[in-house]
Amino acid sequence: MPRISGSYEFDFANITGPAKHVHAVKFYGASDVSKIDSYLESIGYKKQKACDIDASCWRGSDKQETVSVSMLNSEKMVLVQRVNNF
Secondary structure, three states: OOOOOOEEEEEEEEEOOOOEEEEEEEEEOOOOOHHHHHHHHHOOOEEOOOOOOOOEEEEOOOOOEEEEEEEEOOOOEEEEEEEEEO
């Protein structure tokens, strides 16, 4: 994952019912997601035409995994989440 800002943090959530693991990277002071989009394409992810949230959703070969890339303009932050449903 390219670092698009010098200020970032990692997060993890274990959600039950339905079971999911959510890994996230928050990039503060960032708004350009083009490097992240290029990176996801380069490792085989395909951008989806629709997304359940206000973000760009990506899918790879694992159909239980979704990656979302969203911008929170009010905080000038980019949020990248990898959700694994099991």
